[in-house]
Amino acid sequence: MVYLDAVVTSRFEGRRFEVPSRVYARPLELYEGASVGAGALQQELSLSGFRKGDGVAPGSYRRSGSRFVISTRGFRFPDGEEPRRRVALTIRDDQVDDFRIVSGESSPIVRLEPAQIGGIYPSHREDRILVQLQNVPKLLPATLMAVEDRNFYHHFGIAPLSIARAMLANLRAGEIVQGGSTLTQQLVKNLFLTRDQTLLRKANEALMSILLEWHYDKDDILETYLNEVYLGQAGTRSINGFGLASQFYFGESLKNLKPHQIALLVGMVKGPSYYNPRRNPDRALKRRNLVLSEMEKTGLLSSQEAAHARGLPLGVSEKPSYSENRYPAYIDLVRRHLARDYREEDLSSAGLRIFTTLNPAIQAAAEESVRDTLPRLGHGEVRDKLESALVVTAKDTGEVLALVGGKKPEFAGFNRALDARRPIGSLIKPFIYLSALSQPDRYTLISPVKDASFVLEFDDGRRWEPKDYDSKERGEVPLHQALAHSYNLPAVRVGLDVGVDVVAQTLQDFGVTSSISRYPAMLLGSVSMTPVTVAQMYQGLATSGFNTPLRTIREVTDAHGKALSRYPLEVDQVADPAAVHLVQYAMQEVMQEGTGQSAYYTVPKSLSLAGKTGTTDDGRDSWFAGFSGDYLAVAWVGRDDNGPTSLTGASGALPVWSRFMAKVPQHGFAPVVPDGVGYHWVNDQRQALTDEYCENARYVPFITGSEPDREVSCSGALQKRIQGWFKGLFE
Amino acid sequence: MTFSVLGRTSVLSAVLVFAGCASGPGSIYVPVGEQPTQAPEPPKANTDDAPDSRVWRKSEQPDEPAQPETERDSSSPSYSASGDTLSPAALSLVRQADNLLASGDTRGAIARLERAQRIAPRSAEVYFKLSQAYVAADQLGSAEQFTLKGLSLAGDNARLQRAGWLLLADIRRARGNVAGADQAEARAAAL
Numbered sequence: 053m054v055y056l057d058a059v060v061t062s063r064f065e066g067r068r069f070e071v072p073s074r075v076y077a078r079p080l081e082l083y084e085g086a087s088v089g090a091g092a093l094q095q096e097l098s099l100s101g102f103r104k105g106d107g108v109a110p111g112s113y114r115r116s117g118s119r120f121v122i123s124t125r126g127f128r129f130p131d132g133e134e135p136r137r138r139v140a141l142t143i144r145d146d147q148v149d150d151f152r153i154v155s156g157e158s159s160p161i162v163r164l165e166p167a168q169i170g171g172i173y174p175s176h177r178e179d180r181i182l183v184q185l186q187n188v189p190k191l192l193p194a195t196l197m198a199v200e201d202r203n204f205y206h207h208f209g210i211a212p213l214s215i216a217r218a219m220l221a222n223l224r225a226g227e228i229v230q231g232g233s234t235l236t237q238q239l240v241k242n243l244f245l246t247r248d249q250t251l252l253r254k255a256n257e258a259l260m261s262i263l264l265e266w267h268y269d270k271d272d273i274l275e276t277y278l279n280e281v282y283l284g285q286a287g288t289r290s291i292n293g294f295g296l297a298s299q300f301y302f303g304e305s306l307k308n309l310k311p312h313q314i315a316l317l318v319g320m321v322k323g324p325s326y327y328n329p330r331r332n333p334d335r336a337l338k339r340r341n342l343v344l345s346e347m348e349k350t351g352l353l354s355s356q357e358a359a360h361a362r363g364l365p366l367g368v369s370e371k372p373s374y375s376e377n378r379y380p381a382y383i384d385l386v387r388r389h390l391a392r393d394y395r396e397e398d399l400s401s402a403g404l405r406i407f408t409t410l411n412p413a414i415q416a417a418a419e420e421s422v423r424d425t426l427p428r429l430g431h432g433e434v435r436d437k438l439e440s441a442l443v444v445t446a447k448d449t450g451e452v453l454a455l456v457g458g459k460k461p462e463f464a465g466f467n468r469a470l471d472a473r474r475p476i477g478s479l480i481k482p483f484i485y486l487s488a489l490s491q492p493d494r495y496t497l498i499s500p501v502k503d504a505s506f507v508l509e510f511d512d513g514r515r516w517e518p519k520d521y522d523s524k525e526r527g528e529v530p531l532h533q534a535l536a537h538s539y540n541l542p543a544v545r546v547g548l549d550v551g552v553d554v555v556a557q558t559l560q561d562f563g564v565t566s567s568i569s570r571y572p573a574m575l576l577g578s579v580s581m582t583p584v585t586v587a588q589m590y591q592g593l594a595t596s597g598f599n600t601p602l603r604t605i606r607e608v609t610d611a612h613g614k615a616l617s618r619y620p621l622e623v624d625q626v627a628d629p630a631a632v633h634l635v636q637y638a639m640q641e642v643m644q645e646g647t648g649q650s651a652y653y654t655v656p657k658s659l660s661l662a663g664k665t666g667t668t669d670d671g672r673d674s675w676f677a678g679f680s681g682d683y684l685a686v687a688w689v690g691r692d693d694n695g696p697t698s699l700t701g702a703s704g705a706l707p708v709w710s711r712f713m714a715k716v717p718q719h720g721f722a723p724v725v726p727d728g729v730g731y732h733w734v735n736d737q738r739q740a741l742t743d744e745y746c747e748n749a750r751y752v753p754f755i756t757g758s759e760p761d762r763e764v765s766c767s768g769a770l771q772k773r774i775q776g777w778f779k780g781l782f783e
Numbered sequence: 784m785t786f787s788v789l790g791r792t793s794v795l796s797a798v799l800v801f802a803g804c805a806s807g808p809g810s811i812y813v814p815v816g817e818q819p820t821q822a823p824e825p826p827k828a829n830t831d832d833a834p835d836s837r838v839w840r841k842s843e844q845p846d847e848p849a850q851p852e853t854e855r856d857s858s859s860p861s862y863s864a865s866g867d868t869l870s871p872a873a874l875s876l877v878r879q880a881d882n883l884l885a886s887g888d889t890r891g892a893i894a895r896l897e898r899a900q901r902i903a904p905r906s907a908e909v910y911f912k913l914s915q916a917y918v919a920a921d922q923l924g925s926a927e928q929f930t931l932k933g934l935s936l937a938g939d940n941a942r943l944q945r946a947g948w949l950l951l952a953d954i955r956r957a958r959g960n961v962a963g964a965d966q967a968e969a970r971a972a973a974l
Contacts, residue, residue, distance in 0.1 A: 081902060083872030131894040161872040161902075448904030449897075596935050598928075606897075618890070621897050621913075623928050629935045633862075640860030660861040681905070722861040724905070724938040731862075751859060 071403030381457030536646030665701030674704025865938030
């Protein structure tokens with residue numbers, strides 16, 4: 053008895069507030085000019101739980117062609133309430149046009165409620181939305197008592213008369229067929245006991261019910277019941293309590309439910325799976341109408357109201373498309389970030405709301421790109437062994453928008469985006485040249501660099517003889533061309549000239565925290581990194597020298613919306629924007645004339661891009677890292693067993709990357725020319741200024757003062773010049 | 784020290800808010816879905832001109848917003864002469880942030896400005912505004928960095944350049960970096 057008493061008090065106190073945390077995608081912002089396709093908008097609406105309908109009822113939308121009318125439900129964001137509104141807009145060329153607020157507070161920008169993309173559950177996998185008795189519509193507890201326990205407010209935990217009645221029935225049948233349990237007993241059964249029906253258990257249940265009533269008042273018990281009762285199943289997650297059940301079955305919050313919906317939920321208490329309105333609608337309807345009749349009998353509804361309610365359809369929403377494991381790789385990264393600031397037990401029980409940076413449309417495009425491209429790479433056995441990872445961030449905010457951890461993105465497992473540490477190969481080259489171009493008195497984009505083999509002899513007698521990928525030697529090439537074509541020998545020569553330590557320091561400035569080997573081989577990318585680290589490092593190149601820490605979480609609030617932590621945007625200048633601008637020039641050249649050219653088989657030529665390929669020995673790793681005006685993406689393709697493939701960066705990772713870039717509407721890359729940079733027409737073979745219309749003339753950026761002072765004019769200048777004028781007209 | 788920074792940033796804020804009424808950024812690339820891509824266009828002659836240096840007078844507002852010069856040549860790398868101007872949506876968030884700042888809610892202001900930054904990430908104004916909010920929050924290190932970021936997007940817009948360098952000078956002085964402040968002031972004066 054003392055033991056039971058302890059169990060009752062400790063478990064009741066302890067378990068009443070265990071609520072999983074909810075993880076949200078970034079909310080979609082709608083405004084004139086926002087980039088979103090009609091298909092993506094519809095997908096977004098469905099993910100956020102909008103129903104196709106009249107566009108008048110909150111939570112519904114109407115679409116005719118490219119015209120949308122959306123009626124938002126309103127949402128409490130960490131920075132304030134987004135009120136309910138009706139919004140009309142047209143999607144034209146993947147942009148929002150004709151944006152209007154039809155009703156509600158006027159505003160040039162509106163946030164949709166964010167899609168829930170996951171939850172962090174306690175080990176028993178119960179999910180619930182806590183409700184407080186005072187906020188529950190009165191009809192719900194009244195109906196519950198009318199159906200399950202009419203004497204709830206008067207008994208002391210058990211109702212002997214009902215038990216006697218049930219016992220009699222059970223004895224007659226020779227087995228347990230009737231419950232006759234009070235709400236208190238049902239709660240005790242859910243909270244403390246196993247499901248097998250023995251007489252000893254029955255006795256314990258009765259005792260514990262009396263003890264519970266002894267310690268707590270009726271409203272406490274009722275509120276706990278409303279939050280505890282089991283009302284359905286979604287995969288391995290159980291739907292507990294009326295708060296969540298209301299969302300799960302009707303897509304509505306409890307306070308908005310109509311009598312026929314309350315009747316259905318109360319009716320389901322008897323057997324949530326047997327009366328599941330989605331699977332067994334006929335049974336559910338019968339049961340609901342029975343409950344409605346009880347409500348009429350006890351005076352909760354007038355006979356007119358009851359008759360009207362009985363005539364209504366079930367009104368159940370489509371099964372929520374949300375599944376808790378839709379984005380396992382991304383949620384993995386979110387959990388790792390959370391683990392730095394929160395304890396696991398708080399995450400799984402304190403009902404936190406976690407606002408992430410996931411962009412569902414970008415994530416979908418990223419998953420499709422990996423899924424569609426991998427089967428076309430390599431051949432035979434190697435093809436089956438190929439794996440991949442893709443990281444996408446917003447170029448200027450550092451927000452991680454999408455993460456793919458393997459070729460089957462829907463399965464949790466080895467998360468290659470975070471855990472596959474691989475040599476980065478030529479992805480290191482932009483950092484070598486950045487280190488060099490930061491010394492404008494020594495290096496410019498047109499500095500001649502030697503593409504000729506050499507041997508490096510170490511003190512211990514070992515020799516190192518770097519080779520070019522194609523084993524060719526080209527004599528002297530201009531620096532920009534050496535980067536665009538990813539020649540090895542010039543990169544190593546330049547790297548040795550500026551110093552391995554300086555290059556390693558540049559990598560660290562750009563956010564690499566792991567130790568970097570100072571052997572010359574690091575200049576060919578022997579240093580290993582995960583795709584996410586590469587994304588971090590390239591962020592600084594994409595943003596003109598500003599290191600922007602990657603983020604997956606914007607904000608965490610408690611269950612009531614009070615902010616707990618904010619993860620703000622940070623920028624930190626780590627390189628001279630002028631030098632980075634020169635590197636960005638050469639990285640654009642990679643795409644137009646160099647190793648990244650084949651991207652334009654997939655991507656329209658009008659989208660300007662910048663990037664770099666990376667390949668390691670025997671094609672063990674195929675990398676591509678690059679960016680547009682809006683997005684930065686890093687793709688990796690290789691084998692988990694680190695075996696060889698026949699792929700290069702251009703034939704493995706680049707097709708994944710360019711397929712992704714072709715799928716999303718975005719702006720091209722056109723960096724603002726920073727202070728202290730001037731463009732000049734030059735002949736890069738002769739390292740001299742030249743005339744715009746001379747052959748071999750390139751328009752190249754220089755850090756002011758480092759441009760050549762020599763000028764060459766082309767032979768037959770006048771004729772060439774005239775040809776030049778006509779070139780634009782007739783081609 | 785901080786007081787003087789706030790003094791000048793509020794002048795700055797007046798400059799910035801009037802600046803932004805303009806259309807959004809340039810053309811957006813539209814993917815062609817699953818259709819086979821068209822053959823790339825033949826290369827055009829190079830038409831990139833060195834960006835004209837514009838002359839701004841204090842009392843003058845441009846009739847036409849500075850359009851980013853993203854005219855793309857298929858055979859040479861792109862660049863633009865200046866960052867994007869603020870769209871009405873971003874501008875409304877900046878105004879909300881101003882009100883929050885005025886009422887002392889720097890945290891709220893920063894949240895609004897980050898929203899504005901997400902939809903207008905290449906506008907120098909947004910970063911100058913963030914800098915102003917971080918000055919109010921007395922986080923001068925962050926304020927300096929956001930000013931630098933804004934300056935990196937000011938391009939050939941002398942008005943924005945000037946506002947940015949003066950802001951930077953004040954922040955550096957407040958941080959005790961007198962040499963850096965003088966340097967920034969000299970940059971502003973040279974414009």
